[in-house]
Structure formats: C-alpha cells, structure tokens
Amino acid sequence: MSVRDLYDYDEIRALPDATVIVVQPLAAALVLGSSQSEDVLDPSDCEVTRVRRRRGGGGIVLVAPDDLWVDWWIPVGDTRWRADSRESSQLVGEWWRDALSARLGGELEIHQGGLEGVVAHRVVCFAGRGPGEVFWSGLKVVGVTQWRVREGVFLSSIVPSRAARSILDCLVAPPEDLASSLAHHTTASLGLDATDVSRVLAASGHWATSSIQPAL
Secondary structure, eight states: OOEEESSOHHHHHTOOSOEEEEEOOSSOEEEEOTTOOGGGBOGGGOSOOOEEEOSSOSSBEEEOTTOEEEEEEEETTSTTOOSSHHHHHHHHHHHHHHHHHHHHOSOEEEOOSSOBSOGGGGGBGGGSBOTTOEEETTEEEEEEEEEEETTEEEEEEEEOSSOGGGGGGGBSSOOTTGGGGOOBOOHHHHTOOHHHHHHHHHHHOOOEEOOOOOOO
8 A cells, every 4th residue: 555645734834824625535545644554454454545634733634525533724823823733633622413313313422531541452553542532322423633743733523424444354363352342322323414524614713715626
C-alpha cells in the first residue's frame, strides 16, 4: 500500500481566514494517524486499497461515502482560537452536540478528559475516547482529531457511515479483544444525513469556504 498525505497541509496553514471544509468521500480509504506506521496494515485481506495519513494524532479511521465529515481551520487571532488543545477539541464537540441534540432527543456527552481506553486498542480511532468526542447512550458518535501549528489549528471531525470493525481485516496483528472496543454509532444507526452537516455549520458560526479537499 502506498501512503499519501490526506491534505496538502502547507495549503491549509496558508489560509488567512477561519475556513470550513465539508468533505464528501467518493470512495473508502484508511486514514492513519500522524505517528502510525503503515506496517500495521496487511493489504492481503483488506478490501480498502486507499491509504492516507493525516497530521492529527490518534488511530486509524475508515472514511467512506455517506460519512458526515467536517474540518475547520482556525487561525491564531480568530475568536474561536484556543491555546489549549483540549479546549479546541471541546469546541468541536459543542458544535456537534448543539446540532444533534434536537434530532437525537437524548443526552449527548462530550468527553472532557484526555485519551481513554485500552492502550493497545488505540491503533483504531473509534476504540477509545478523546477530548471533545461526542457520545450518545455510551457509544461514540463523533470522532475528533487536531493538528496544531504556529499559524493555527486544524480540527477534523467525522460521524462514520461504516462500522470500524471492518478495519480488523486490514491489520497485520489485531490486538486481543479489539473488536469488543469498536462498538460505535453510525449515520444509519442514528438516522443522520447531510442536513445534519448544515446544522453543525450553523452551530459553529461564520466561516470562509475553500475548494481544498483531501486526496481521496
């Protein structure tokens, strides 16, 4: 598997204004965290052939058509800039919570602490809990990651349309009991669609838009 950067990150950090990017994947891909080696992947049994690397931390994310995927670039000096990384992620969680609370009708939890979960299971993003991530009935709804540079912070969020369990078939040596940590919500289990992206954009305030898109 050849691995490419998910974005042209130099292009992102050059954006002068707070900018939102709404992503609509045309095909499935595996996205590695910034510090992950592609050696964790076994292409022989994996149906997903596209592999990308993001600059944000965390584990592997499976992205696919019908995901609800929103990224934000916040330059230093914007009112939504936070020097504290957890506060930045929690902003994203608050935007999603405000957008989805009326739709789901239950208590949406924003994870306030640091990374939680079995350390070995963190090879896959949706196996643990990270700052700002949103949960409903104990299961993750929104995954959040970020990349910070001197010019600003790039925040990425996703509600997956496919179960992360399929990543198990793509790993060289899946950690013991990883499957038990991979229960999460999907767009289908919650009845979410593109109208919910419009709600989260409204909840997050005014943004410039850009033609920048990930290399998928």
